[in-house]
Amino acid sequence: MGIYAEPRxxxxxxxxxxxxLGDEIDREVNARVLALEYLIRQRQLGxxxxxxxxxxSLLVYYDPLTVGWEELTRTLHALWREARPEILPPARxxxxxxxxxxxxxxxxxxxxxxxxLPLDELVHLHADADYYVYFVGxxxxxxxxxxxxxxxxxxxxxxxxxxxxxxxxxxGGIQCCIYSVESPGGFWVLGRTPLRLYDPSAADxxxxxxxxxxxxxxxxxxEYDAIAAAVADGTYVPRIETPRPHPPSRIA
Amino acid sequence: MNLxxxxxxxxxxxxxxxxxxxxxxxxxxxxxxxxxxxLLANRLVGNAxxxxxxxxxxxGPRLEFGDAxxxxxxxxxxxxxxDGTAMPGWAAFEVEPGKVLRLGPAASGVRAYIAVSGGIDTxxxxxxxxxxxxxxxxxxxxxxxxxxxxxxxxxxxxxxxARVLGQFIPDYTxxxxxxxxxxxxxxxxxxxxxAALFExxxxxxxQSDRMGARLRGARVEHTRGHDIISxxxxxxxxxxxxxGQPIVLLADRxxxxxxxxxxxxxxxxxxxxxxxxxGQRLSFKQVTVAEAxxxxxxxxxxxxRAIHWEExx
Numbered sequence: 356m357g358i359y360a361e362p363r364x365x366x367x368x369x370x371x372x373x374x375x376l377g378d379e380i381d382r383e384v385n386a387r388v389l390a391l392e393y394l395i396r397q398r399q400l401g402x403x404x405x406x407x408x409x410x411x412s413l414l415v416y417y418d419p420l421t422v423g424w425e426e427l428t429r430t431l432h433a434l435w436r437e438a439r440p441e442i443l444p445p446a447r448x449x450x451x452x453x454x455x456x457x458x459x460x461x462x463x464x465x466x467x468x469x470x471x472l473p474l475d476e477l478v479h480l481h482a483d484a485d486y487y488v489y490f491v492g493x494x495x496x497x498x499x500x501x502x503x504x505x506x507x508x509x510x511x512x513x514x515x516x517x518x519x520x521x522x523x524x525x526x527g528g529i530q531c532c533i534y535s536v537e538s539p540g541g542f543w544v545l546g547r548t549p550l551r552l553y554d555p556s557a558a559d560x561x562x563x564x565x566x567x568x569x570x571x572x573x574x575x576x577x578e579y580d581a582i583a584a585a586v587a588d589g590t591y592v593p594r595i596e597t598p599r600p601h602p603p604s605r606i607a
Numbered sequence: 608m609n610l611x612x613x614x615x616x617x618x619x620x621x622x623x624x625x626x627x628x629x630x631x632x633x634x635x636x637x638x639x640x641x642x643x644x645x646l647l648a649n650r651l652v653g654n655a656x657x658x659x660x661x662x663x664x665x666x667g668p669r670l671e672f673g674d675a676x677x678x679x680x681x682x683x684x685x686x687x688x689x690d691g692t693a694m695p696g697w698a699a700f701e702v703e704p705g706k707v708l709r710l711g712p713a714a715s716g717v718r719a720y721i722a723v724s725g726g727i728d729t730x731x732x733x734x735x736x737x738x739x740x741x742x743x744x745x746x747x748x749x750x751x752x753x754x755x756x757x758x759x760x761x762x763x764x765x766x767x768x769a770r771v772l773g774q775f776i777p778d779y780t781x782x783x784x785x786x787x788x789x790x791x792x793x794x795x796x797x798x799x800x801x802a803a804l805f806e807x808x809x810x811x812x813x814q815s816d817r818m819g820a821r822l823r824g825a826r827v828e829h830t831r832g833h834d835i836i837s838x839x840x841x842x843x844x845x846x847x848x849x850x851g852q853p854i855v856l857l858a859d860r861x862x863x864x865x866x867x868x869x870x871x872x873x874x875x876x877x878x879x880x881x882x883x884x885x886g887q888r889l890s891f892k893q894v895t896v897a898e899a900x901x902x903x904x905x906x907x908x909x910x911x912r913a914i915h916w917e918e919x920x
Contacts, residue, residue, distance in 0.1 A: 365791035367841035368871030369899035373791045380836055392631075407630045407839035409863050414839025416630075419900045420907070492633040492839075492863035495742050499837065535633070536742065553633075555744040560733070561632040 358384050362435050364428045365412075369419055370404075374431055375412040380501065380529075384411045385489045386440035389566050393443055394434045402427065408490045408565050410499070448568040450594035451533070453482065453524050454579035455546035466526070466543040470509060478573060480504055481545055486531055486569040496535040496553035496561045500569060503531055515541040522547045524571065533563075546571075549583035550593060562593060610723065612756040613707065614669040621727050621746035621758070622720075623659040626735035630862045636842075637737035637745065638858050640718050640817060641878035643910060644682035647775075648722035650914055651679035651699040653766045658726030659736040661752075663719045667710020668752065670721070674704045677724035677766030683716030683882060684779065698770035716779035716882040725761035739859060740817065768917035775913035782808055782888040783879040785855075787845065787870040788899050792835060795867045796847070800828030804845075804869060808888040809853065817859040819846075820880055822889075826851035827869060837865040843872035845891075855880055873899045875906040 363375040374391065377384035391413050392406045402422025407414040417427055455463050455478045467477045486502035493499075503526060511527040516539060519525070523534040525542035532542055535552035548571075552562045563569065574582070585591035612619075622645065625638025639645035639662055649658050661668070667685040679699045680687050687694045688709045694700055696719075702708060710719060729736050729747050738746025747756055777783075793801060809824035827847045840846070844856045846866045855872055856864075872880060873894065883889050894902065 366788050366871070366896045367791050367839075367868075368788050368843050369873045369875070369896065369903050371839075371841040371871070373839060373841075375791075375838075378836070405628055405630055405636075407862055409838040410836050412838045414630075414841060416841075419903060423900065424896050490863065491631070493837070493861050495633040495744075497633055553742070555732075555742055555749055560634070560744070564632070 357381055358387070362432065364431070366424075367414065371414055371416045372424070372427070373412045373414050374435070376435070377411045380410050380489070382487060383440070386443065386566075387435075387438050388413050390438035390440055390442050391431070391435055394438055395431075398434070400430065400434075407492065409492065410489050443566060445598045446566050446568055447564070448570060448596045449563060451524075451548050451550060451569050451571050452574045452578065452582055453546040453548050453571045454574050454576055456576050459547035459576070459579065460545050462525075462543045463545045466509060466545060469543075470507065472506065477507070477545070480507055481526070481531075482571045482573045486571075488563050488565055488567040488569060490565045491561065491563055494534075494536045494538055494553070496563065498533055498552070498563045498567070498569065500531045501529050503529065509543060511541040512543065515539055519544065520547065522549065522552070524548055547579070549579050549586055550591075551586060608760055609673045610727070610758040610760055611671040611673065612668060612752045612754060612758070613671055615752040615754055615756070616663050616666045616668040616710070618664040619668045619752045620662050620738035620740065621659050621729050621736055621752075622662045622738060623736040624657050625737050625858065626733050626739070626745065629733050630839075633862045634733065634742060634744065635739060635859045635862060637735070637739040637817075639720065639878075640858055640881035641682050641720070643875075643878045644718070645720045646910060647697070647771055647913060648679045648681040648720040649726075651681070651697075651769050651771070652677040652722045652724040653699075653764050654722055654724060654726050658722065658761070659729065660723075660727065661721040663710055663721065665717060666712045667719055667721075669707060669709045671707050672702050672704060673760075676702050676760070676763055678702050678708060679722045680710065680719055681722075681771070682719040683713035685713050685719045686711035695770070697776050699766055699768060701766070713884075715884070717884055718881060723760055724766045725763040728759040728761040741859060769914050770917070771913050772915050775909065777879060777882065779882045782890060783876070783883065784890050784892050785876040785880050786873040786894045786899065786902060787891045788873065788894060788896055789870045790868075791838070792867040793869050795830055795835070796869050797828045797830055800826070800851070801869065803827055804853065805891050805893055808890045810888050811883045811885050813885040815885065817857060819857055819860060820855040820883070822853045822855065824852070827853060829867065833867050834865055835867055837863050840864045840868065841871050843874065843877045844868045845870050845872065857881065873902065875903050
């Protein structure tokens with residue numbers, strides 16, 4: 356199936372509706388979701404109060420006393436026709452340092468055993484992949500990502516943990532995620548990043564955005580501690596690359 | 608120009624109408640669990656609808672006023688005293704500097720709102736003064752109030768004697784009826800499962816909090832499992848997990864989730880659901896989107912007629 360021929364508009368009470376564009380976790384479907392959200396935000400669609408993108412649908416909150424169901428779905432349908440991935444601004448690539456050692460990667464050895472891979476090969480395969488952030492949510496700043504090679508696909512933990520430390524880089528199924536706050540979890544923790552995916556004291560508390568690419572950089576425990584200290588001081592600047600849509604003109 | 612917290616109560620937080628626009632990065636709106644009680648408290652003391660109030664849970668706080676203010680307490684029926692003298696709920700009254708306002712345990716309902724003329728003036732975070740407890744964001748230092756906290760107040764806008772008319776004050780001892788629009792995943796439930804939701808009442812359990820109301824009652828039966836591809840979770844969404852028991856998702860909900868949602872409680876009934884005590888019951892009734900929008904209009908009109916001003920403001 357993948358992408359639907361027509362979007363589905365699903366009621367979510369009296370002040371929200373879900374625009375569902377497909378029935379798969381699929382980059383193309385997700386790019387259309389993000390493009391639809393981008394257009395809604397760019398056009399400042401009347402009566403729309405908030406949007407929440409996810410894998411294959413966009414939750415649209417609206418004020419029904421400003422815009423009714425018929426008018427809103429008609430407008431959204433028209434925007435959906437324009438919502439092509441090409442209209443999105445160029446994606447950012449965010450470098451996320453990750454320490455796979457010791458207590459920080461407390462399930463990396465168990466995961467390697469489960470997958471039948473040598474430890475260093477698991478780390479290499481994980482850190483070498485290009486991850487795509489479908490959306491950010493569940494808890495503040497948590498990225499839902501895929502991009503792992505098939506050899507790292509792994510069933511979720513049979514007994515979910517009650518507490519996972521923030522920053523834990525983990526895998527489950529075909530997905531990779533980074534826990535943003537202390538929370539229960541069913542993914543295998545391979546390592547930890549010293550970066551804060553959610554920092555309530557920062558002006559912009561969220562590091563990653565829907566549509567971003569993430570590259571993990573393996574670091575030692577000493578490097579982890581140094582970066583963590585810089586993050587705590589507010590002196591660490593994350594490496595974020597945004598390709599320009601056109602190469603800058605050369606100055607003679 | 609400030610408010611001293613002499614005793615905080617088990618969970619008293621600063622709440623304004625909530626944070627808008629941050630759900631897309633996983634930060635919930637927070638804000639009052641009972642928006643109607645919150646709104647009426649602000650209006651009683653002459654505040655704008657977006658002023659910040661205190662939300663008190665099950666047992667109220669003890670507060671000392673630094674200057675003269677108009678005050679109103681709405682929501683859960685907590686016994687209100689001012690320097691030991693009983694004061695009415697759902698009404699505005701004047702408080703002189705140095706006076707101590709005290710709210711007792713809730714005889715009925717769960718959450719009370721204390722509005723002070725001028726509003727609570729803690730710094731807005733991401734456009735809102737609401738407290739998001741799990742995310743340690745907003746309100747007073749991102750947490751529930753503690754003994755000895757001092758809250759800044761905004762400049763008072765004046766006030767006048769006012770009260771909410773009796774017919775608009777909810778009776779929290781009664782089991783409420785929450786109107787529900789089916790969807791987004793009602794097609795993942797059997798006819799019997801959907802019928803169960805609307806037939807017998809459900810009981811509020813003690814595991815409920817600002818994220819969600821966990822209910823217990825007749826099993827809501829799925830057709831084929833409870834997992835979906837994670838999608839957005841609307842305010843009032845009724846999530847049903849493997850055990851067939853519904854959870855109504857509220858102000859501090861997760862932004863997205865991977866469980867089926869059979870329906871969504873209408874915005875105008877969510878506040879009343881949030882006043883149901885653990886062990887008390889509530890029922891659900893199905894409405895269409897069009898009916899829900901009509902009901903919302905009527906509900907807003909009621910709120911606009913609910914306050915009686917003793918003198919022209």
